[in-house]
Amino acid sequence: MEIELRHLKLVQAVGELGSVSKAAAALSTTQPAATRQLRRIEDSLGSPLFERSAEGMTPTPVGEMVMARAHTVLTAVETLCADAEQSTGSAPSIVTVGARTGTPLIAMAEYLDRALPATRVVLESETRMQTLVDMVGAGLLHAAAVSEFVGWEVDLPAGVDKQTVGVEPVFVVMAPDHPLAQYEEIQVSDLADARWVLQPTDLDREPDVFAQACARAGIRPTVEHTLRGAAALAFIREGGRLGLCYPTARFDGLVTRPVRRCPVRVRHLMLTAQRGPLQGYGERLARSVRERMAAEVQMAPAYDAWLERERPLTSVS
Structure with a gap:
């Protein structure tokens, strides 16, 4: 069986609604028909996409992958249709x-x-x-x-x-009890002995930019971790480390400070x-x-x- 858009829509609906019956109603079909179609999709892919329980339908690892791909494909098709509509002037x-x-x-x-x-x-x-x-x-x-x-x-x-x-400007984020938090503005030289948590390079090249700025200032701070999201904030909050952030960023339990002369923008x-x-x-x-x-x-x-x-x-x- 070839996978069609309607199959992707069914998988997406079951994953989002957690129920074949709810997915069937959303797609204007019957539950038996949706159940049969989902079974054929799973047979075609060679793996179950959902685990059935009294609480509902939970995606398996393969199901999560198919749902992610379905979202990408369906969005791309919607975009294609929108672009075609736009070419008509509507x-x-x-x-x-x-x-x-x-x-x-x-x-x-x-x-x-x-x-x-x-x-x-x-x-x-x-x-x-x-x-x-x-x-x-x-x-x-x-x-x-x-x-x-x-x-x-x-x-x-x-x-x-x-x-x-x-x-x-790019600001520095730290715990409120960090020694540098007492200053309204931080000098670049104050950062020489600091320990840092930075974003991974594949996000936006933050480590490379940071290294260049420090080299220009003649300092070599220690980058202990490259983490993202909640993990990075946890190390900054509990471990006395510093991070970089947008100046309007707000984090629970943390403070931000500018660096004099704005070395990174x-x-x-x-x-x-x-x-x-x-x-x-x-x-x-x-x-x-x-x-x-x-x-x-x-x-x-x-x-x-x-x-x-x-x-x-x-x-x-």
Whole structure:
């Protein structure tokens, strides 16, 4: 049996709803028909996709893989249809946008809901910046908010337009009882003996940028771990280590501090596919993200104070 889009839709629905009967209702079919179809899909793939229990249907490891692939394929097909619609001059039925963090995703979604009220907005979160760039280039995303370190610019594929959202300093995050937390601003020399937790290189080249900045300052701090997310924050919170972060970032139980003369800066960009339904919307999307970022400054006292001193260095606020 060949796997068709309807099969992927069934697998996705069962995984999301946890029930064959609910999936059948959502897809306007009967439970027996959905059960038979799911069994044929599993026989074709040679592995069960779900574990059945009184609590519902739970994906197996193979099921999780198929669901992830199904999501990618179905989103790509929806994007293809939207692009075809856009070529006729009508409003697209769906647009896909991506980013790493919630702030730009929320800003883009709110703007598009107002600008294209009849269009469904699909949001994609991706931690790797280059993946977001490549997805726009491949047409899997119609727009994406990405960041690049100043001096370490990302390579854009053909067919992608970019708008600059703004430039920000990179701050240091630490536990409130860390010796450096007592200072309003940290000197680069203060970092010489610090222990660090940085993001893995494949996310956005943070270790490379950090190493270059330290070399220029004539110091060689110790990078003990390259971790992401909650694991990185746990080591920073409990182990007396430092990390790098955006200046508006807020973490429970941690504080952020600027480094004097801003040795590392990040540039925020809005990318749009030249032939997608959001062609020509780049500046408006960039403005929506810029305005939301500026509003978040009010909730980041350390950054607000930094801006009062160093405003010419940034175009975010």
